[in-house]
Every structure is written in structure tokens, then in C-alpha cells.
Amino acid sequence: MKLTDKAVWMANERRSVLRRALRILDTFSDSANDLNLSEISRRSGVPLTTAHRIVGELHAWGALERNEAGEYRIGLRLWEVAALAPRSVGLQRIALPFMQDLYETTHRGVHLAVRTQDEVVFVERFVSPERASARPRVGGRYALHATAVGLVLLAHAPLELQEDVLGGPLESFTPQTYSSGRELRQVLADVRRSGYAVSDRQIDPDFVSVAAPIRGADDTVVAALSLIVPYTESHGPGLGHLVQATARGISRALGAHRPSNMRKGG
Secondary structure, X not given: OOHHHHHHHHHHHHHHHXXXXXXXXXXXXXXXXXXXXXXXXXXXXXXXXXXXXXXXHHHHHOOEEEOOOOOEEEOHHHHHHHXXXXXXXXXXXXXXXXXXXXXXXXXXXXXXXXXXXXXXXXXXXXXXXXXXXXXXXXXXXXXXXXXXXXXXXXXXXXXXXXXXXXXXXXXXXXXXXXXXXXXXXXXXXHHHHHOOEEEEOOOOOOEEEEEEEEEOOOOOEEEEEEEEEEOOOOOOHHHHHHHHHHHHHHHHHHOOOOOHHHOOOO
């Protein structure tokens, strides 16, 4: 093998190993926190012998940990690395006092989320331990069209992404989930006009969420803040304005020049 051919082969091999390692990490989920080696191999599609070697390296580095039964779970080292992500660290630190104030005012769950491509990721939440629910969890990914924070982030996303979502299949989670691109387009226009979004039992039949945009120093929407209440409670404009006020406070602390509801577009 020529030197250049060997270099290309080695580069391809490294990329292959990295792809397989990422596939292995991607096998873990809310419903699959602890997996044995055979399950990891089956769910990732990585051959058992190769999975054994890669899992061993991930375990040695701390990306995976083992429980008493010998099963693997996500390790704290990954959390330590993820905590360095600049898009969430500064945002969380600044937003938390405002989130706590909103929680103390309403005694309902307050959530902070950002957009990554065509999904929304929750990066922080402030909830009562007695009322804490499994969803949405920090680090959890959800569809943009079915959550209030997602609707806010989609309404202010690049037009190309909006059209991709509007033109693609819209997964239904409950009978209330938006399933029509035409209807969703009108909803996004309403979100930009009113300054907040409401998701009425679209992802959970028991809850309504109200969200408002958070702007960064360049006045673009960088995150969304939401309040989640039981659908049996009132969730009129007053609740939207309360969430907006909190989001504006976070925006000002991030260096935004104008309130979130005084600018149109993304």
C-alpha cells in the first residue's frame, strides 16, 4: 500500500470508528437508560466484537459507566463536556434567577429551550420537586411544531427551515397536534404578531404550555422560555404576557436592545 493510500485508509478508519462510537452513544434514551453489550450492539447496528472494543474505550474515558448488573449507562464525563457548550452555559446562568421569579409567581414549571436544526432542546427547567414530571427533561429533544417553545423558535427560524418543516410530515402526538402545514403557517404568523405561543395539549393531553422568545445581544431569537400549566387552568393572554415579561428581562440581561415583542422576523 502506498503512503498516500495508507493515509487515506487510516483517515477513513478513524471516521468509521467515530461514527460507530456516536451510534453507540445514540442508543441510550429515556426508555433505555441501562443497556448490556448485546443490546447496544443490536440497537446501534455495530457488530458485537467491535461494540465490545468501542464500549470499552468509552467506559475507560468516562463517557459510559457500568451499574451493579454490568449494564452500561451514560457517564458523567459526557455531562461535564456538554456543560461547556457556550450556547447553554451563559444562557442558563443568566436565565435562572428570572425563571425562579416566574416559578415563585405561578408555582408552575418553567422551562428554557434552544433550537438545534429542526428540533428543540430543553437546557434548563425550574419545577417543584413534588410536581416534577418526566417531560420535558433537560437535554430532551422535541418536535418544533408541537411545543410552545418550538413554535416560538420555528416562527423566528430561517425561512428555509420553516418551509422544510411546513412542507414535511408533521408527526401527531395527540389529537390536538398541528398536522396541517397551512394551519401551522398561520400559527407561526400569529406567534410573530402576538409575541408568544400556546401549545394546547399538543404533546401532552394534560398540559398547556405558553412560551415567549428570548433575544441575544444582536436582537436575534436565541432561546425560548415556557410556562406549563394543567389544561384545566386558565391560560389566556394574561399568562402569555407574564411569560413575555420574564423573557424580556432575560433578553435585556443578555444585551438585547429591544423588547421581544417589538421586533418582527427572526
